[in-house]
Amino acid sequence: MALYQKTIENFETLLKCDIIDLNKLKTLAFNGCPAENGIRSLTWKILLNYLLLDRTKWETHLAKQRELYRGYIRDTIIKPGLTPTSHSDIVDHPLSSAPESSWTAYFKENEVLLQIDKDVRRLCPDLCFFQRKTDYPCAEIMKQETGFESLRKRIASTSLKVESQTQSRLTGRLEFLSNKTLSQKKNNSSNFTSDDGEYEILADGCEAHWEVVERILFVFSKLNSGQSYVQGMNEIIGPIYYTFATDPNIEWREYAEADTFYCFTNLMIHIRENFMKVYDNSEFGIRVRMQKYTMLLKQTAKDIYDLFEEQHLKPEFYAFRWLTLLLSQEFNLPDVLRIWDSLFADQEQNFQFLFYICCAMVILQRDQLLNETQAHNIKLLQSYPPDTDVHKILEKAVELKRMHVN
Incomplete structure (x- = not known):
């Protein structure tokens, strides 16, 4: 103590x-x-x-960035078609098929919004935090007279029918799904049920934390059209928002939404290649990262590496998710936060320390892995034992890094 x-x-x-x-x-x-x-x-x-x-520049810097984010909300979530364009005499309307129509873009964005909505509703299903009401709903969205609409209302009032993309772009079988059992059904786009009962339907003027996360991701997708939103980003932003939204300092907690947006955006600069197919074979693409992990496993645990080769147990079967989502799906949230402390403090070469953590995770399961079948081993790695002490994993990772560097 x-x-x-x-x-x-x-x-x-x-x-x-x-x-x-x-x-x-x-x-x-x-x-x-x-x-x-x-x-x-x-x-x-x-x-x-x-x-x-x-530190003396924080006050000015934060005021500027937070006001800028409010501007992003005003610019990206306003319903198109409400404001006529000054350079055209043609009235823009929802039935317009013109490529330059704001409504064409609007309906295309709804496809992205539906995927975001589906993903953020199931954030950290073992916690009730994201279903709770935030004390700081977005003021711009809540003002009825401004012409803005909440994303909740946009989804409820729009017929969105988009086939869910559940197959991985690498193997055709991987999914960005939680290891934990999740039985949740949407109901009227404003609440859903779980094994623990029905979540509260929030009244107009209130927002759940998951709705705040949804807005951040939607703003991010519109400002980064070349990358947009990809399933799995919700698992990256969740721990960041939770950390900021539970800050005991009310002055920081009040601006958790804007601060999360910027930190998430900065983090995605380091790991965006994981989510974009065009970068798969680049230096920091997911294929190359899995190869680097495999080579490190060969150097640090040759017996396990040889077994995996014999069993044709490819890193795509388990390490794809580990590396892409920074282990956010393998452990309970408090353990994820502890792991991310080390990852954020050791960002050199795009989270190289993550490779050592992954190798440590495998090595700590050596006895089971070496004496079991391929099917058992795949199941073990895809559903890593949640009761494993992450401190032991991190200690082993540090040991492996020290041995490898020396």
């Missing part, structure tokens, strides 16, 4: 400096960020290049 309290004091001392020492912060964060006093929330904002190292 004394050591933990000392860690908190070290973080707080460092974070109160006018100029924050990034190297010292990374060293502290790599060994785990305390959740107390908003330390993890603040540290992640710095490690994800959102907050400046010059």
Whole structure:
């Protein structure tokens, strides 16, 4: 307990400096960020290049970025067709098939919105947090007279029929689905049921946390048309938003939506290749990353590597999801947050430390893997034992990295 309290004091001392020492912060964060006093929330904002190292400039920087995000909401979620274009005498209307019609884009965006909506509703199904009402609904959306509409109403009032894309672009069988049993059905696009009962239907003027996440992802998809939204991004943004939205400091918690948008956007710069097929074979593409992981496994656990070769147990069967989603689906949320402390503190070469964590996960299951069939081993790796101590995994990963580097 004394050591933990000392860690908190070290973080707080460092974070109160006018100029924050990034190297010292990374060293502290790599060994785990305390959740107390908003330390993890603040540290992640710095490690994800959102907050400046010059603390004296935070107030001005944050005010500018948050106002900019409010502008993004105004520019991306306003219903097209309400404002006539000044350069055309033709009235834009929903039945228009013209490529330049704002309604054409609007209906195309609905396809993306439906996928986002489907994904964010099932975020962290073992927690009720994302179904709860946020204390900070979006003011711009809530103002009826502004002409904006909530995404909830947009979905409810629009007939969206899009075939769900569940097959992986690599193997035709992989899915970005949670390991945990999830039995949830949408009802009237405003609530859904689970084994634990029916979630509360929120009244007009209220928003659930999942709706905030939905809006962030929709704004991101519209501002990044070349990349847009890909299933699985919801699993990346979820832990970030949760960390910021549960910050004990009300001044930070109030702006969790805008701050999450920027940190998520900055994180996607590092891992966007995982979600874009065009980059599959690039230096940081998912195929090459799986190859690097496999080579590291060969160097650190030759016996397991040889068994996997013999059993034709390819990394596509399990490591695709591990690497793409930064292990967010393999552990309970508190453990994911602890793993991400180390990943965010060690971002060099696009999360190389993640390879060591994945190898450590496999090595810690050595006894089972070496004595079982291919079918059993695939099941074990696809549903990694959730009760595994992540601290032991991280300790083993550090050991492997030290041995490999030396």
